[in-house]
Amino acid sequence: MKTLIQELINQYDLNVKKHSYNRGNYYITTFEEQYILRKVNMPEEQIWFIYEAINYLRDNNFNKVSTLHLTKKKLPYSMTKGQMYILQTYKEGQEIDFKEIEDSRGVVKLLAEFHKTGTDFNTKYRKSETVEIKDIYENFTKRSKESAMIKKNIVNISQKTPFEVMFLKDYKVYNDLQKMAISCIDLQTSIEVTNQARLRKTLVHNDYNYHSATKIGDEYYILGIDNCTYSLQILDLSNILTKIMQKNKWDIILLKSLINIYEEIRPIQPQEKNILKANLIFPIKYSGICNKFLQSKRRNNYTMFEVKWLNMLEYQEEQIKAAQYILNEL
Template identity: 25%
Template sequence: MYDYGLSTLTQYGIEVKSSSRTRGALVCRTEQGILLLREFHGSEKKLLFQQEVLKKLSQEGCLVDTFIENQEGSLVTRDKDNIPYTLQNWYEGRECDTKSREDIIRSVQILARVHKFMNMPVEKAYMARSLADEYARHNQEIRKIRKFIRQKGASARFEKEFLGSVQWFLEKGEKALEMLVKSDYEKLRDKAGEEGLLCHGEYNQHNVLLCKNQAAVTNFGHFSFDVQISDLYCFMRKILEKYNWDVFLARRMLEQYDKIRPISSEEWENLQIRFTYPEKYWKLANYYFSHNKAWISGKNTEKLEKVIAQKKIWGDFPENCFGKSPF
């Protein structure tokens, strides 16, 4: 019978009282507390660096999912089938509820606090790629997808919606790239490299566990040295899509972050540029292009239609939110 890696716990000298499945892992209740057992797919070298980041955050009083060494002093443990697993400290709590503005604000405050302590000696291997290069590549991909659909003919609803809207969104993408090149983005990127500033890389509602009196941040596996404000942008974008680009909520999120970790004028400008780029539109188009085109997900089509329906309010959002002075 497949044990989902539970047998590896003997190599830690840990006995499990009970376990339950969660997203891609097992939550184990033990005498040492709640632990998370997960199959490991990454680089062990990067894992060791991640552990150093987590230890530093933990020493600063942040609740994070530090890894536990087995009896041989390794962070990775293999079962009898040679499948690698990791074991992490875990917490009793619930994910951030995106329907709760209180949870949203609390999650922003937690991110600001974590960012204050997320700096390490730079490892060039973990530097994030340039946002300018990323925007240029994404714009090229949108053009490629437009050409592909035009040549084959738009038959599916998704393809028709895409062709009818692509020019408007592509112009927004080109505008964002032009703004980025003219901005102080490279100075921000240089600062991140010089000061060893780290980003979580995937800060969203699923990676924030709200406990009784504290909150834990989890899943740092996508960390990189980068402009930290990118984490705030990623969290805000996913929330604001659900709130129809509510400027009041956006300003409140920015204000709460700024109270703990001040936002510089260069970062403020960078946030405005990031919100100018049609990232969700590109993601949906890219998903279509890289998957089976004989059957196009109805859910993906609905998402595209929602993005198009919100284009006026989304297009006005950067100026309405960031045109005003920072706090």
């Protein structure tokens, strides 16, 4: 067992009973509570931001995120040899599996509760008016152009790799999905939704996936909000729904039920719905493959692309059907 760094513990008001170490984290048991002392690599300003965000959420009755504890010097982090750590209350839970319908419903409901509470948040450490928020319309347009560029490059290659052959066979399907997604929004919609997010000072998790939550008993809890910032909450929702759909072969019935669960707690505005539709239809995995392919310089290292492409093809038919449903029925 790795020895607990006494210099870190001395910075907190803790009476340690026992501890364990795993993957850069210390799990600490005192006579009153359990904690996790986590190594973090983020700016000091971000630590202060998430500290105040957590307090704001908990003060407004969202208690499903762990408290971040201060040191004796009233800092939200401790430090040794230039490395920062944060101390949070810890309870051991079960891992989340998006193939389990109950887990999918639980994490979407949890996200809706987080979003509903995470509005009108003010802090001196960041201004919603000046924070950088990605323009969805411009981003999708840029990604679409990347895909077209790859096709042009591959066509001119005489000796094609298996991946390049597969790409030319199916790329049109995914390019059509990109065009369909872009048709749901325009630059003005993107600007207006972004302005609303700035005005309402909406918090987002910014990295919400099955690693971000845990199940304790019958309840779901957020493990951490390290990347939390001001942005479009609908992006959190679309990202988690896309991940769930990829695990469940784009089950339309499940998708509709998850959106209903979210809206029972945090209603989606019409312009947000357009952003949601665009994000769900846009073939993000295909776009990611294209982006990495453009950056790759070694053609003998394309096995990775083959594997990802084949995994994507497994639910291609269901994804196309789901896209049509989202476009016309959602």
